[in-house]
Amino acid sequence: MILIDKNTKVIVQGATGKMGSSHMKRMIAYGTKIVAGVTPGKGGTEVHGLPVFDSVREAVETTGATTSVIFVPPYLALDAGLEALDAGVELLVLITEGMPPQDTAKLVAAVKAKGARLVGPNCPGVITPGQCLIGILPGQIFSPGKVGMISRSGTLTYEIALALTDAGLGQSTCVGIGGDPIKGMGYQELLQMFNDDKDTDVIVLVGEIGGTAEEAAAEFIKKNVKKPVVGFIAGQTAPPGKRMGHAGAIISGGKGTADSKLAAFKANGMHVALTPAEVAKLAGDLLKTPAKA
Amino acid sequence: MILIDKNTKVIVQGATGKMGSSHMKRMIAYGTKIVAGVTPGKGGTEVHGLPVFDSVREAVETTGATTSVIFVPPYLALDAGLEALDAGVELLVLITEGMPPQDTAKLVAAVKAKGARLVGPNCPGVITPGQCLIGILPGQIFSPGKVGMISRSGTLTYEIALALTDAGLGQSTCVGIGGDPIKGMGYQELLQMFNDDKDTDVIVLVGEIGGTAEEAAAEFIKKNVKKPVVGFIAGQTAPPGKRMGHAGAIISGGKGTADSKLAAFKANGMHVALTPAEVAKLAGDLLKTPAKA
Amino acid sequence: MSSVAASTAVNGFTQEDRTLDLYEYEAKKIFSEGGITVPPSHRITKPEELAKVHFGFPVTLKVQVLSGGRGKAGGIQFANNLKEGKEKAAELLKMVIKGSKTESLLVEPKLNIHRELYLAVTLDRERGCPIFIASAEGGIEIESSDKVITMPIPNPYHPYVGRELARQLGFKGNLLVKVADVATKLYKIFESKDLDLAEINPLLVTEGEEVLALDGKITVNDDSIGRQRYFDGWQERHLLDVSERERRCKMIGLNLVELDGNIGILCNGAGLTMATMDMVKKFGGEPGNFLDVGGGSDTEKTLEALEIVNSNPDCDVMLLNILGGITACDEVAKALVSFIKKYPERTLVVRLRGNNQELAEKILAESGLKLIPDIETAVKAAVEAANKVSKKPVGAKA
């Protein structure tokens, strides 16, 4: 597993909001070591039996948390992220959707300068099944196992996890990196971590049309990743020039097409799946194959 | 000697201004290795036979300069300083007077983050007599020797250097740190450098009323400096509550008086001079005394 | 930095990428407010208004449209006198370029071009920071230029960055300072107005060394527009070229793309919607639309989305595929119950899983709607139903 495990202590920023509160409850129910909530102005209250603090610093000093999951409104996300960084949080999982990308760029720069890690924004979160769920992923869909997954999409991550689980293939860790063009951790950093993770035997990379991150990841895989990687791209039949929901999900000027990405996957030794069920099938086959030299 | 020597390659930012140009000429005449001028908009021209560049980066790439002396107008000084830092300049000597202190604070933070050094703003500069003069100090007053000097004042630095020179006591390096409350290098950093400098046998510290930097320096000296230090304070007879020219030169609320500073000097083993001539006399006597254990 | 990477960066944020693209005249107003010189200009919506233009002939007439490729399509014309101008204006005002209607014409003096540059600020998704993109060749498609420079922009910004850009573009002296000044002002506009793209193309250098923005493009970031009071009301004003259904979706925060088939798709999440669309095609169906209800939709929003898909006259079958993470399945179930009461004859294939699934199953069971838990089964069922063009419900009330 990577990033998180059963010992990860997590605080929830925006714990008293509708979304923060409901997902905090679900994370606790899943078994995640949620230790506190943070909402400026709500310090001294409780949510789901846990203390709420006015500041991340206070929460971290009191609980020893190292990770924060952020549910604050989009225009407050930069401040919340910087506050967490300043308080020494090492991993930020930023669920918030609709964060201004210039704010994200500033947060990403601060995260780098501090040597911390950011997943998101606009992401479903991270799960190490059976141990720790951080974010809004539906825990019941996942199961522990040997497949590591990195995905740019939210619900599609669940769909593919479901296909894996239904096929009896559990997951080491699944990371939803989020669909925004400016974001924290990307494919390459996580591919490296899964490559180095003894609990992961096969990696699933879920991409979308738009941008060239998948093409770059494919080249990175050829050079650096010894484990087999299954690739999937959503938007194979998307018409060019139309924005398909995500800021990034667009084909424009002949760049970022599914064809280009799938070709890059093939050219760099990856295994290509065209439906979620195919992902599960390929991953299952590969789990039986010995690793590359 | 510290900070600069005969090999220091220097560029002049603001070389085509009245002040930059005239002092550039004097520095060249002194023997300083001035290698280029920088004035945005004047690139391709020449000043005193040296090329003028539009940017520090270009000047540094072309000449290999590591030091910049800055003469730009006060509201442009932050940009000029950051430009120099970004271009890899290691020592900035900022002569400009009247720089907004909030700008200085931003520059100081950037200098620290980069691990570079800043002398000034609002300072006369640095001289290693006979080798390198950077700034606006009148070179003819200084002579090479064994006395290191650090001063918060401009013309007072010259007065004391003159007294030293007239008494036959040359200087290793003299640093005018400038009179602004927010500044680059301070007493302590330079005391440490002089303490570690094999060419310096006696250190002269010239202070003024206002602030508590001299008191802190005296404590630092007791703990860290093995060489004898002569201290002088200007403003012994200044009336309280009046601003004596420098932003810092003021006695207020019983703090920052000459008495408090002179007492701290005495309490921490420094030698106290009350006139420039006394500085020279004490320094002369101490040069004959063997160093502390 | 190669020009390929540069144009990739541009491509990440071309005008199609975001919804609030500004007209040339709007972009120029913002440039001017930010201190960037633009030519004198006069906007007209009728040929007669050309008589009121306060500068002399010859003039340039430029159609104001939101699509690209205006020049190639003949949307820029010159006129030497009022008569010629009126004739050409009348033609130009009727133009539709790539489906985009001409909103007005911008009239400017015909300028002598000494030198043209390209200058833009955008966000680079690879480097994760704002960048300058610039070329010593302007007036061209930036993707096809091989003289493109990109430069990451530090935070906070300082003017020396603009000077370094101008230097890398090959400028010296006085002109370096002027070009740098435009770059700095363009960045300030980009940052203060939360733009995705601030582009001057071409940036004109006259023989007298004046530097001015001859044409420009601004794209405002959708997510940030809520904190930019300056653009209050602009979004609605700019939704001219979209269908009424698309406009309705836009206003309530749904993402709709109209397609040609007869299977109306409604999913949560862009990735899942695309994957569902891909599977419909793969199994022989034709998607009639792409509709992403987004994360965390409640009953009301889901019902609105169902109504929108339903209102497409070409839609024979509706395929709802919701995998609830944020979205609570019971909220969706309630919407489905309401919908099916109102449209009992609609062929509706429902796949619903995830968050609060048990509650949802309970709610739907009471109303008799059948759930298909597996995506492939659901897609196949929808395709089969659509290919029969039967109005009889397949997934529901079977």
Place this chain on the structure above:
Amino acid sequence: MSSVAASTAVNGFTQEDRTLDLYEYEAKKIFSEGGITVPPSHRITKPEELAKVHFGFPVTLKVQVLSGGRGKAGGIQFANNLKEGKEKAAELLKMVIKGSKTESLLVEPKLNIHRELYLAVTLDRERGCPIFIASAEGGIEIESSDKVITMPIPNPYHPYVGRELARQLGFKGNLLVKVADVATKLYKIFESKDLDLAEINPLLVTEGEEVLALDGKITVNDDSIGRQRYFDGWQERHLLDVSERERRCKMIGLNLVELDGNIGILCNGAGLTMATMDMVKKFGGEPGNFLDVGGGSDTEKTLEALEIVNSNPDCDVMLLNILGGITACDEVAKALVSFIKKYPERTLVVRLRGNNQELAEKILAESGLKLIPDIETAVKAAVEAANKVSKKPVGAKA
């Protein structure tokens, strides 16, 4: 961080330190424009105007002066009705506190004080960055409080810093957010207006948990005022309590401090001027003023400075001590030649060394003025001449 260090930091920048201190009513206007709540108020310059006040009695009457210690001096009074108010206003308007005349009165409703805080932003010379200084006890001399907190402020600023400050002050919940909001707004004012000090003392917390600035002090940084259009013309308006000579110096950039003796001192550089003053005292003389002409003064400015020293009626001897670094000695020499032509009877002791010294010597030699190269000799000569109270020049034309 001990309170000693905190009060040192405050002391580095008390109101005496810089010239543009604002009146309470001006500070409150700026607070209010920056979004900080202040009490309703009405400024009056005549007792009769009290009738126009738009809120009821009882009221607080506060003299508007630039000096500190207003409360202790009786400059704050309460009035329960109009009659009492007018009587007290008449008295207050005549007040002079520490030499500072009352400019006007600020009238405010008398408020019930539930809790008072101290909150300020200033620059910390030791840490070299802006800091918050705050105390859970307000309305007091911050130097004497032992509950002072200081906190360095990062650049760029973000609101969580204000929340952390409020937390360290002991706040929780709703009130933490409100106090943090004031801190953030105070910092924004401090930064955007280039202040040396933005202080709210006390910051009032009402029983209803309203947070408002009951009194405040703002000091604008002298060096930055040129780029703050907001304060155009304010400097002259605020130079009420200085001598005409001091005002004249201020306006042309000379630093003059009036002293009681009969030796008029004119030097370049604050340190050298102070050292010269110290030596005058040490050798038995009495300085009549401190005048620093600053760096790089030319002939014209030096001449102005000479005229100002000369215009002090108590001045018997003028001592000019210039050590030229930036200042060109020949420029000073030219000024001296002009001055001595105009005032041939003036006792003028001249010490001049440094930059362009040879040129200066040549110029002065022609005019017959004698130069003393050594500072001690020059000071002793001036003291000797002053003690004789002889009008015959000593250093010059001897």
